[in-house]
Amino acid sequence: MDENVQLPSNLLSRLKKAAEAVDKASKVRVISHNDADGLGSAGVICSFLQRSCKEFHCTMAKGFDEKLVRDNIESYDLLIISDMGSNNLMALESLPIPVIVLDHHKPERDSEKVIHCNPHLVGIDGATSGCASSVALALATVISEANWDLAWVAFGGIVGDRQHMRGLSGINVYLFQQAQRRKMIEERPPQLITDGPLKEALYQSTEPFIVGVSGDQKGVAQLLADAGVMDNLPYESVEERRQMKLNSLISLQLLQQGCTMANLEEVLCPRFYSPEKKLFCKDLANALNACGKSEKQGLGLAMLMGDKVAKDNAWKMKDDFGMELLKTSLEVQRKGLLQGQHIQYFISPSQDVSSEACGVMMQWVGDQNKPTISLTHKGGEVRISSRANQHIVNDLGVDLGAALRAATGKVGGNGGGHNVASGGRIPFGKEEEFIRELDRIIGEQKALKEANFSAK
Known part of the structure; x- marks a missing residue:
């Protein structure tokens, strides 16, 4: 740098x-x-x-x-x-x-x-x-x-x-x-497991989402036993060789469930900390996201402007939101993702965490060659979230922003965003038509990328 x-x-x-x-x-x-x-x-x-x-x-x-x-x-x-x-x-x-x-x-x-x-x-x-x-x-x-x-x-x-x-x-x-x-x-430094007592951190983990461990107390206990960690210590208090063993076991499980090395490297990213506020920016981001999704944006803004009571309430909302995401991710993972030719998708059981669950499924559970789409019924319409990864965008030529804009527009809705993450809304009852159209558009994007590559 x-x-x-x-x-x-x-x-x-x-x-x-x-x-x-x-x-x-x-x-x-x-x-x-x-x-x-x-x-x-x-x-x-x-x-x-x-x-x-x-x-x-x-x-x-x-x-x-x-x-x-x-x-x-x-x-x-x-x-x-x-x-x-x-x-x-x-x-x-x-x-x-x-x-x-x-x-x-x-x-x-x-x-x-x-x-x-x-x-x-x-x-x-x-x-x-x-x-x-x-x-x-x-x-x-x-x-x-x-x-x-x-x-x-x-x-x-x-x-x-x-x-x-x-x-x-x-x-x-x-x-x-x-x-x-x-x-x-x-x-x-990067850390695979969030701060706090290990049993709680592993049980509540959605980044990474560890199949058989996240949301599973028996799975947590077995993982810690296999790593030789017998006490419910914070991660930073565990001796280094036990940390290495635990990280190796988690990484192996993630790879076995279909996670790529690139995704694993993403979660092992630098962490940013505010010494003045004594908080990790990741926790702040989660609190802000929870406030936004729960339509308590005023609470989040008050926290950012120094209101201590607002911070306490926002932090509780963050924890509640995290548990809702865990519950939703477990349910979607149990039911499995529905498969199109070029996309994978699910109907979200939660209105509040659908886009976050879409990210969890894309990064830790789903087919890494297909964008993941979530559909949520809310307020008489269908909310759409979509997530890809850098391989899908850079190597396969997918642009979710363009694809969502076209597919939602085709069925009387609207959408758009970034190439790797996008969203939109469509009328209720248009879900099947939208999925067919989006699948077709993603297929065309991939075919165009392949044709351009072949031409070179």
């Missing part, structure tokens, strides 16, 4: 323009996405607005809603859209007040009117190397050096967006290096 990474000059110029707009404003409207990255970016934005003595109001939304935007900007002199907006520029350009977009989704185009801050516009992949929280922290530190202490908030979003999984890159490297020098963020 280059030890002196800098922000690209063309991104810095955009951020300076955004900082000038913030400085000129007195009342700011903030609208952000309701996931971990959206909450992380909103936490950074609201914090620097508060420190700048700006009057502001923040709304967390499930997605871009032009009516929501238009109905909520009266009497404000600046709008900041975070973790969305790059594909809604026409609507934003027509607004009567200045607009800043802090996004990382692949944009439809650039804009001369909107202050458009997106890694893709400067040659950086927003799916892996700079998310909304990254861009928000970069803006915050352009506004004031004092805002580097918001790094813990941003890294909750960065980790929540899984941009740390294969090591930091792009904007995230710059942010980490600068925060580390200021002793705001520390990097800790």
Whole structure:
């Protein structure tokens, strides 16, 4: 890793323009996405607005809603859209007040009117190397050096967006290096098992999801006995040779259940820690995700802005959400994934953790050559989540964002996102038609990749 990474000059110029707009404003409207990255970016934005003595109001939304935007900007002199907006520029350009977009989704185009801050516009992949929280922290530190202490908030979003999984890159490297020098963020060694007493950590584990151990007390006891660990110690208190034995047994089980070495390497990624807040950013990301999915975004935002009671409540929500994910993952694993020719899918038994369960199935249980799709019935419609891996995207040529956009549109819905993870909504009763269409599109993407490879 280059030890002196800098922000690209063309991104810095955009951020300076955004900082000038913030400085000129007195009342700011903030609208952000309701996931971990959206909450992380909103936490950074609201914090620097508060420190700048700006009057502001923040709304967390499930997605871009032009009516929501238009109905909520009266009497404000600046709008900041975070973790969305790059594909809604026409609507934003027509607004009567200045607009800043802090996004990382692949944009439809650039804009001369909107202050458009997106890694893709400067040659950086927003799916892996700079998310909304990254861009928000970069803006915050352009506004004031004092805002580097918001790094813990941003890294909750960065980790929540899984941009740390294969090591930091792009904007995230710059942010980490600068925060580390200021002793705001520390990097800790990878660890296969989460912190806490081993029996509880193994029983509750969904990352990794260990078949026969996760959610199985007898399986946990047998694994610990096989590793020669007889006490319910925290992982860090176990002697090194026992740690190695335990890690080897877990790795072997994961490989036997179909996990690839690449997936195993992903979970063995660096861990980021805030010494000031005394928390791991992964735990913060899980808490933010739980708040977002439980429609308690205000709780998550209050936690990020320093409310200690909110933090206690968010941490409890994180634990409850983790148990719901474990329960759902166990049920889906027991029933098995339904198989198409090019995709695998399941009907989620839970409305709250369907996208997370989709990720668990893709990474630890399912066929590693097929994207995994979850369908959830909620509010008279069907919510779609999809996950792939780098092999499916890079080697097989799959782009889930494009595929979901086309397949949902075909059946009267809408969707999109990143190449490796995407989502959408379709009308109730259109599930079978959607699955057929998505399977066909994924097959076409793979065939095109193969044809291009053969042509070379």
